Amino acid sequence: MNHGNGGCPHGHGAETQMSQSRDESGSEGGVRPPRILAWETTGACNLKCKHCRGSSTEDADQDELTTAEAKKLLDEIRETGTPIIILSGGEPLMRDDIFEIARYGTDLGFRMTLATNGVLVTEEIAKKMKDAGIQRVSISLDGREKTHDAFRMIPGCFADSMKGIENLKKAGVEFQINTTISRFNVHEMEDVHNFTKEIGAAAHHFFFLVPTGRGAELSEFEITPEEYEVALEWLYDLSRKTDLQIRPTCAPHYFRIMRQHAKKEGIEITPKTHGLDAMTKGCLGGISFGFISRVGEVNPCGYLPVSAGNVREQSFKEIWENAKVFNDLRNYAEYKGKCGACEYKSVCGGCRARAYTEHGDYMEEEPLCSYYPEGY
Numbered sequence: 001m002n003h004g005n006g007g008c009p010h011g012h013g014a015e016t017q018m019s020q021s022r023d024e025s026g027s028e029g030g031v032r033p034p035r036i037l038a039w040e041t042t043g044a045c046n047l048k049c050k051h052c053r054g055s056s057t058e059d060a061d062q063d064e065l066t067t068a069e070a071k072k073l074l075d076e077i078r079e080t081g082t083p084i085i086i087l088s089g090g091e092p093l094m095r096d097d098i099f100e101i102a103r104y105g106t107d108l109g110f111r112m113t114l115a116t117n118g119v120l121v122t123e124e125i126a127k128k129m130k131d132a133g134i135q136r137v138s139i140s141l142d143g144r145e146k147t148h149d150a151f152r153m154i155p156g157c158f159a160d161s162m163k164g165i166e167n168l169k170k171a172g173v174e175f176q177i178n179t180t181i182s183r184f185n186v187h188e189m190e191d192v193h194n195f196t197k198e199i200g201a202a203a204h205h206f207f208f209l210v211p212t213g214r215g216a217e218l219s220e221f222e223i224t225p226e227e228y229e230v231a232l233e234w235l236y237d238l239s240r241k242t243d244l245q246i247r248p249t250c251a252p253h254y255f256r257i258m259r260q261h262a263k264k265e266g267i268e269i270t271p272k273t274h275g276l277d278a279m280t281k282g283c284l285g286g287i288s289f290g291f292i293s294r295v296g297e298v299n300p301c302g303y304l305p306v307s308a309g310n311v312r313e314q315s316f317k318e319i320w321e322n323a324k325v326f327n328d329l330r331n332y333a334e335y336k337g338k339c340g341a342c343e344y345k346s347v348c349g350g351c352r353a354r355a356y357t358e359h360g361d362y363m364e365e366e367p368l369c370s371y372y373p374e375g376y
């Protein structure tokens, strides 16, 4: 069970950081410091995943942030606080300055993490991660071997990622598994979770397919609102019985489902009963999460291509505090449609990226929710 300790079962910094009076559930309006920032360090990647939100390809963009710009970005982020920094991509290990940047962030006091597909994690790379102070690495596994390889389009990549995990373990680097759920693999979730436990991951984060980048061409793989509900119920049950810290990403309605269950069972949601889930809410984009693209554009998340500004033109702090899109997203009172009328809007909020893809307006209702608000 991962509940009852008011924080991470492993006692690590990321989660402890979260429990420091940063209750995001039910809060509204106003600027808060960012808590997690993902930076797309490059668009280059060694895989060709069908769903890739970055449409990553072999080659990097010419215009990606340089080492000096990356360090300046971290300095500016430091002016806002000490969020967890996720070095993402593309494939961050394709950048040859990635450990220099990670070390710079570590020295500034950030909890530096790195998101990789795992294929390039040799013994030497794992050791470099450790030396750069990287505190957790996420490895993506999207199903059993056959499913994973077919989804990621490179035969043998599952086996290579497994070698990568072995190397992380040898070097003593903590890791979590990230799994993207779609119709392609939804039937394998239980297996993937059991497997994640067996290999000793610190957490299992479930991403739900968002139709952005190459993912936009995968509409036939998107699960329906009804299937979504079933998957989230399953995830809720899992969260009540597994030892592993789990987290749904891009599935904000999970937090509605959690509250519906609690109401039915007559229990109150507190950190004691529901751990971290009691402290957070569905969509955190622009509220406590932000995304910086490979060319320095700041977005609410990696799936919502609305620019809040570019760090080449304005400081990160200025953008975080003043951008229209961020201040809009912080104002739940202005959410539209079903989401606007929903009694759960401050704990769910709907996926603003799916709303944008569907309606061209990020304040509109989330299309993949089957719930009808009371009196709607």
Ligand code: HEM
Binding pocket: 014, 015, 036, 038, 086, 088, 089, 113, 114, 115, 136, 137, 138, 176, 178, 205, 247, 249, 250, 283, 284, 285, 289, 300, 301, 302, 303
């Ligand atoms: C423990 C606290 C954590 C929480 C609450 C959390 C939550 C989130 C949230 C809200 C998002 C954004 C999804 C969106 O764009 O709407 C996200 C994305 C992501 N998280 Fe986490 N996360 C945590 C830790 C981590 C760690 C430790 C890693 C990696 C080692 C990680 C890897 C990622 C990645 C790779 C993304 C996607 C960024 C991208 O678009 O590439 N997360 N997470």
Ligand SMILES: C[C@H]1O[C@@H](n2cnc3c(N)ncnc32)[C@H](O)[C@@H]1O
Binding pocket: 051, 052, 053, 054, 088, 115, 139, 140, 141, 178, 179, 180, 207, 208, 209, 210, 211, 212, 213, 215, 250
């Ligand atoms: C960082 C995590 O984001 C996942 N990821 C990449 N593209 C998408 C998308 N369109 N929708 C949801 N998740 C995605 C990766 O598979 C990785 O696990």
Ligand code: SF4
Binding pocket: 045, 046, 047, 048, 049, 051, 052, 053, 054, 055, 056, 089, 090, 091, 117, 152
């Ligand atoms: S999802 Fe990650 S591993 Fe797959 S192509 Fe995109 S950047 Fe590469």
